[in-house]
Amino acid sequence: MKILTTVKRVTDPDMKVRIQPDQSGIVTEGVEYKMNSFDEYGVEEAITLKEAHGGEVVVVSIGPGAATKELRTAMAMGADRAILVETDADLDSDAVARVLAEVVGREEPDVIIMGKQAVDSDRSQTPQILGSYLNWPQATFAYKVEIEDGWAVVGREVDGGTATKRIKLPGIISADLRLNEPRYASLPGIMKAKRKPLETLTPDDLGVDIAPKVKVLNYEAPEERGAGEMVDDVDDLINRLKDEARVI
Amino acid sequence: MGFYDNFLTETHRMFRDTATRFAKEEIRPHVDAWEEAGEFPRELYFSAAKAGILGVGFDEEIGGSGGNAMAGVMVIEGLMQGGSAGVCAGLGSLGIALPPIVQSGDQNLIDRFARPALRGETIGALAITEPNTGSDVAAVSTRATLEGDHFVVNGAKLFITSGVRADFLTTLVRTGDDPHGGLSFLVIETNRDGVTTSAPLKKHGWWASDTAEIGFEDVRVPSKNLVGAEGSGFFTLMGNFQNERLALATYGVATAELALNEALRYSQEREAFGRPIKGFQVTRHKLVDMKTRITAVKTLVYQIAHRMEAGEFLVEEVSMAKNLAAELAVDVCFDAVQLHGGMGYMRESLVERLSRDARLLPIGGGTQEVMKEIIAKQMGL
Numbered sequence: 001m002k003i004l005t006t007v008k009r010v011t012d013p014d015m016k017v018r019i020q021p022d023q024s025g026i027v028t029e030g031v032e033y034k035m036n037s038f039d040e041y042g043v044e045e046a047i048t049l050k051e052a053h054g055g056e057v058v059v060v061s062i063g064p065g066a067a068t069k070e071l072r073t074a075m076a077m078g079a080d081r082a083i084l085v086e087t088d089a090d091l092d093s094d095a096v097a098r099v100l101a102e103v104v105g106r107e108e109p110d111v112i113i114m115g116k117q118a119v120d121s122d123r124s125q126t127p128q129i130l131g132s133y134l135n136w137p138q139a140t141f142a143y144k145v146e147i148e149d150g151w152a153v154v155g156r157e158v159d160g161g162t163a164t165k166r167i168k169l170p171g172i173i174s175a176d177l178r179l180n181e182p183r184y185a186s187l188p189g190i191m192k193a194k195r196k197p198l199e200t201l202t203p204d205d206l207g208v209d210i211a212p213k214v215k216v217l218n219y220e221a222p223e224e225r226g227a228g229e230m231v232d233d234v235d236d237l238i239n240r241l242k243d244e245a246r247v248i
Numbered sequence: 249m250g251f252y253d254n255f256l257t258e259t260h261r262m263f264r265d266t267a268t269r270f271a272k273e274e275i276r277p278h279v280d281a282w283e284e285a286g287e288f289p290r291e292l293y294f295s296a297a298k299a300g301i302l303g304v305g306f307d308e309e310i311g312g313s314g315g316n317a318m319a320g321v322m323v324i325e326g327l328m329q330g331g332s333a334g335v336c337a338g339l340g341s342l343g344i345a346l347p348p349i350v351q352s353g354d355q356n357l358i359d360r361f362a363r364p365a366l367r368g369e370t371i372g373a374l375a376i377t378e379p380n381t382g383s384d385v386a387a388v389s390t391r392a393t394l395e396g397d398h399f400v401v402n403g404a405k406l407f408i409t410s411g412v413r414a415d416f417l418t419t420l421v422r423t424g425d426d427p428h429g430g431l432s433f434l435v436i437e438t439n440r441d442g443v444t445t446s447a448p449l450k451k452h453g454w455w456a457s458d459t460a461e462i463g464f465e466d467v468r469v470p471s472k473n474l475v476g477a478e479g480s481g482f483f484t485l486m487g488n489f490q491n492e493r494l495a496l497a498t499y500g501v502a503t504a505e506l507a508l509n510e511a512l513r514y515s516q517e518r519e520a521f522g523r524p525i526k527g528f529q530v531t532r533h534k535l536v537d538m539k540t541r542i543t544a545v546k547t548l549v550y551q552i553a554h555r556m557e558a559g560e561f562l563v564e565e566v567s568m569a570k571n572l573a574a575e576l577a578v579d580v581c582f583d584a585v586q587l588h589g590g591m592g593y594m595r596e597s598l599v600e601r602l603s604r605d606a607r608l609l610p611i612g613g614g615t616q617e618v619m620k621e622i623i624a625k626q627m628g629l
Contacts, residue, residue, distance in 0.1 A: 073262055186299050186313070187314070187323075
């Protein structure tokens with residue numbers, strides 16, 4: 001089974017985000033980058049499936065040259081080879097999906113496993129748009145994945161509970177955070193990953209026009225939260241939620 | 249990316265990422281309890297080994313993870329995000345216990361001691377200091393006398409990091425009378441008859457690391473446990489000091505960075521006279537001084553690691569960096585506690601622990617004064 005999985009290089013979510021004075025983006029100076037956490041679940045699942053069913057895990061990233069670190073991290077975890085579609089442009093989800101669709105055309109995987117969203121932009125669109133371009137079935141927000149006889153049975157997180165969906169492969173699965181516990185990119189794994197193949201392409205090589213259809217006009221920091229208040233007892237809390245906050 | 253990160257390769261960054269994630273997931277959630285308990289679970293060695301963290305700096309063919317001086321710096325930086333130098337030092341005791349064994353090339357010793365320790369199954373410790381001998385290594389008096397195919401060991405070792413739980417001790421012993429040429433390394437298993445281990449010593453800092461006094465009374469150790477040639481102990485020890493001092497310099501910088509981050513956070517949150525305390529010039533300047541010194545010392549440490557990785561033997565510079573980083577950590581922690589006021593004196597605040605842990609740095613691995621004597625010698629004074 002050939003599994004394609006994706007990783008995005010994102011700013012470290014544990015760092016404090018600062019907005020540039022002209023609101024055009026966030027301050028990137030002194031910022032650390034890492035693999036999108038939801039993609040870690042996707043990569044882990046891809047490797048687990050490979051371990052169970054055999055085959056190959058190909059990991060793809062679209063982004064700057066420095067994203068080779070995130071690709072090598074995925075290979076250190078156990079992916080077999082990597083493809084970087086290199087661009088410094090700011091991409092919308094549609095452009096990402098169209099680039100991926102071309103990669104999928106070349107690689108012809110049996111299944112695509114992606115993080116359900118990136119922790120920087122939080123859009124949660126690419127897997128769905130990609131499904132539409134490829135005309136493949138999709139099962140999003142997976143907490144459980146089983147592959148049997150050319151089908152994937154996927155347990156999904158949905159509002160108010162869970163749902164199970166069975167999709168014919170090839171198909172797309174997006175990973176939620178209960179799916180698994182991503183393994184460490186072990187230090188010996190990191191050394192091995194240096195010797196695994198990493199192919200670099202450009203959007204031009206794939207014939208994809210990445211000009212955005214969606215443009216972010218400006219970024220603003222949320223309003224600073226005021227100090228909390230201590231309440232005397234539960235009755236006081238309930239009264240104030242009712243009368244002051246008006247939330248119950 | 250930081251100012252000094254031009255010294256780092258992609259592999260270095262990945263090492264640091266893994267160690268950081270390990271620290272955040274496996275250490276930080278439990279660290280307060282471990283500090284109070286005075287130890288961390290033995291299983292942590294195993295999980296650190298699985299992530300390849302224990303193996304940094306050791307060859308892949310003996311079960312290590314590869315990497316060199318800078319890789320070691322990365323792993324310490326990452327692990328320190330757990331907030332406890334004691335945990336790092338406890339986990340890292342094999343980093344000083346194994347090199348003499350590995351460098352000897354003795355396959356028997358490597359198989360019996362290095363490989364299991366790198367798998368996290370056993371704990372190794374380095375035993376040099378004695379009740380009456382610290383930096384004056386030539387005065388080591390624990391004696392190993394050859395009787396047939398065994399050495400008989402008598403003496404005592406003090407302040408042994410991971411000593412309480414260690415399964416084996418890479419021990420500096422006197423096998424001859426020459427002050428330097430009479431010293432050898434001998435691996436002593438702690439379950440041998442005549443080895444006594446003290447209860448954990450109560451320390452000023454590094455609470456989560458177990459530190460012991462160990463006594464040897466007519467302990468019979470097979471001669472095959474001798475590391476390298478008889479009489480080579482002093483030379484081996486000197487060769488390994490550079491890595492240990494680079495590691496301690498890294499602890500210093502990492503400790504100062506953690507303290508600065510805490511101070512930045514607190515001075516933003518804490519209000520006095522109607523505004524956050526960072527609104528006061530005196531506070532801002534304090535924070536600026538911290539960052540300025542951290543930037544300078546960290547740049548030096550990275551530069552040294554970078555050049556050691558290229559094979560340079562930087563006795564003078566690494567001694568300077570060790571002293572600078574130790575002073576940096578002590579001073580920055582002092583100021584960070586000061587900015588926290590009463591809260592900084594409470595055990596629930598991280599800076600309280602950091603300030604105690606920092607105090608080890610001008611003492612352990614060669615005191616500040618000994619470092620200065622080494623530098624003086626290099627200067628031809």
